[in-house]
Amino acid sequence: MDYENTLLTDYELLLIEKGNDIKRCTPAELIHQSLIRICKECYCDRICDKEIKRIEHLKALGDIMEGAVHDINNLLSTIAGYVQLSLAMDERPEIMKYLDIINKTALDGRNTIDNIKSYIRGSSSNSKAYYSFDDIVNKCIVMTKYKFKTSAIKENKDLEIDISLNSNALIYGNEYEIRHSLLNIIFNGIDAMGDSGVLTIKTYDKNGKAIVEISDTGKGIDEEDLDRIFDPYYTTKGSTSTGLGLNIVKNVVENHNGRIHIDSKVGKGTKFILSFPILEGGEETAPSIGSGLQRV
Ligand SMILES: Nc1ncnc2c1ncn2[C@@H]1O[C@H](COP(=O)(O)OP(=O)(O)OP(=O)(O)O)[C@@H](O)[C@H]1O
Numbered sequence: 001m002d003y004e005n006t007l008l009t010d011y012e013l014l015l016i017e018k019g020n021d022i023k024r025c026t027p028a029e030l031i032h033q034s035l036i037r038i039c040k041e042c043y044c045d046r047i048c049d050k051e052i053k054r055i056e057h058l059k060a061l062g063d064i065m066e067g068a069v070h071d072i073n074n075l076l077s078t079i080a081g082y083v084q085l086s087l088a089m090d091e092r093p094e095i096m097k098y099l100d101i102i103n104k105t106a107l108d109g110r111n112t113i114d115n116i117k118s119y120i121r122g123s124s125s126n127s128k129a130y131y132s133f134d135d136i137v138n139k140c141i142v143m144t145k146y147k148f149k150t151s152a153i154k155e156n157k158d159l160e161i162d163i164s165l166n167s168n169a170l171i172y173g174n175e176y177e178i179r180h181s182l183l184n185i186i187f188n189g190i191d192a193m194g195d196s197g198v199l200t201i202k203t204y205d206k207n208g209k210a211i212v213e214i215s216d217t218g219k220g221i222d223e224e225d226l227d228r229i230f231d232p233y234y235t236t237k238g239s240t241s242t243g244l245g246l247n248i249v250k251n252v253v254e255n256h257n258g259r260i261h262i263d264s265k266v267g268k269g270t271k272f273i274l275s276f277p278i279l280e281g282g283e284e285t286a287p288s289i290g291s292g293l294q295r296v
Pocket residue numbers: 184188189192216218219220221229230234235236237240241242243244245246247270
């Protein structure tokens with residue numbers, strides 16, 4: 001007699017399942033079923049183990065971030081505090097303008113920190129209010145000019161900025177988020193232009209939308225890359241860039257029920273067109289800011 005065969009096939013065993021279901025099976029089937037269960041349980045344990053380690057790791061990271069966020073907040077408060085003191089002591093218009101920009105930048109930094117804090121704690125701050133669209137865009141331009149100035153002075157670049165702000169709209173939104181998004185697009189434009197070029201910023205109102213167009217005369221974007229530029233971490237600028245800029249822009253615009261359109265030609269330049277819904281009755285309420293070509 002083939003002992004092994006007889007043992008594994010000629011007998012019938014009763015397999016009692018957890019829910020008291022009774023199945024008849026051969027010893028071979030029993031061993032097979034048992035092995036599957038053992039493997040499954042080990043696998044589950046391994047997965048659970050991995051997941052627990054990941055959660056512990058994230059928690060540790062969250063704790064470190066909380067500390068860092070707290071420290072950075074204090075640093076920014078000190079900067080903002082001293083800037084405000086200096087503003088009260090020095091009345092030279094040029095100095096006051098620069099101090100004002102430092103102040104706004106420090107406040108923006110605190111806003112970013114607040115967002116990180118809310119994220120760590122699992123809540124999200126989304127304070128929105130009514131703003132003049134042109135005012136928001138103009139603040140970005142003021143904050144951008146230093147970049148043009150330093151690139152002209154330190155790197156001998158020949159960059160011009162052409163501004164034409166003609167929106168009269170009020171929009172409902174988070175000013176910081178919108179400004180931050182526009183700055184991302186402006187800085188991308190400056191990066192794309194290299195040593196010389198013109199950055200054009202236009203605003204106007206059309207069909208119930210407040211529109212801002214930001215165009216550069218830079219290197220342009222390949223058609224196949226256009227699909228990827230909004231992906232998180234997609235960058236062609238190496239390890240110093242995060243590749244998060246346009247992903248943030250996309251989320252902010254969506255969060256404001258806005259739209260983004262891009263026109264780009266390799267070797268010619270890129271135009272980003274962002275539109276936001278105008279607050280009803282918000283047209284023709286805000287004064288227009290004006291236009292002009294400026295070499296910096
Ligand atoms: N105006 C532009 N002209 C040419 N390429 C652009 C332009 N704007 C974006 N890109 C391309 O899209 C990529 C993604 O842009 P995004 O702003 O998300 O990241 P980044 O600028 O590379 O990094 P970060 O914004 O974190 O510094 C860029 O690396 C660049 O290749």
